[in-house]
Amino acid sequence: MRVKRLQIKYIKLPVVDSGRKGKLSFMESNKDIPFDIKRIYYIYDIEDLNIKRGYHAHKTLKQVIFCLHGSFILELDNGFEKKEIFLNTSNKGVLIDLYIWHNMKNFSKDAVIMVVASDYYNENDYIRNYKEFIEYINKTNNARGIGGGENN
Ligand code: T46
Numbered sequence: 658m659r660v661k662r663l664q665i666k667y668i669k670l671p672v673v674d675s676g677r678k679g680k681l682s683f684m685e686s687n688k689d690i691p692f693d694i695k696r697i698y699y700i701y702d703i704e705d706l707n708i709k710r711g712y713h714a715h716k717t718l719k720q721v722i723f724c725l726h727g728s729f730i731l732e733l734d735n736g737f738e739k740k741e742i743f744l745n746t747s748n749k750g751v752l753i754d755l756y757i758w759h760n761m762k763n764f765s766k767d768a769v770i771m772v773v774a775s776d777y778y779n780e781n782d783y784i785r786n787y788k789e790f791i792e793y794i795n796k797t798n799n800a801r802g803i804g805g806g807e808n809n
Contacts, residue, residue, distance in 0.1 A: 661798065663738040666752040668721050682748040684721075684773065691752065692719050692775040699725070700761075700770040711760040713785045715753075719775040723750040727768030734758040736794030756797075758790050 670689055673681040686694045700710065711732075722731060728745035735757055742751055745765075750773075753759050761770065776782070784790045 661735060661737045663733060663735045663740050663757075665733070665740060665742060666754070668750040668752060670748040670750070672748050680748075690721055690773055694773045695776050696774040696778065698772055698774070700772075701768070703764045703768060706764050706766060708764075709760050709762040712758075712787075713783045714756050714758045714790050716782050716784065717755060717776065718779075718782050719755065720753040721750040721773050722753055723747060723771045723773075725769040725771050727765035728763075729761050729765065729768050729770060730763040732760040732762065736791055736798075756784075756790070756793065758787065 668684075668689065668691075670682040670684050673683075675681065684690050684694075686692065722744070724744035725747045728743065731742045731744055731751060733740050733742065733751075733753070744751065784793065
């Protein structure tokens, strides 16, 4: 069985350091962020630090996720390989590409997570069932002649 490796793409934003005045970071569509930004959302005030969020993949949406304050663990899964990434740096994000199952967990108190997205909110773009996700991965990889996915 050939395993399709999960590559992590980090997005490092510029930092303008004005010393005692503080730091400034910015992002621009198709420069720092590899798509047109159509939506920005953020997650904060997480009361139960043991909860997990996410548990889905997207069919067409690309996103970059940042931890602006505090920390959390991002889990990525391409159907072949899973990786955990500890995020705690406000200018360093991670690309969540299409058909990547993702979860967020181990939130610190006061964690603030910001996500920039390539499209407007659309519930139909979500795959919220892991079995369905694996079926899709197996189907597309069989078509390309790659064996794999969790059930193989
Ligand atoms: C993702 C991860 C990283 C909206 O109405 N508009 C929005 O733009 C978003 C993102 C969510 N919502 C509603 C949909 C649900 O009723 O907010 C509620 C919570 O969304 P969800 O349970 O999907 O939240 P997470 O943290 O599991 O997932 C979110 C994003 O939805 C998702 O696209 O990739 O963050």
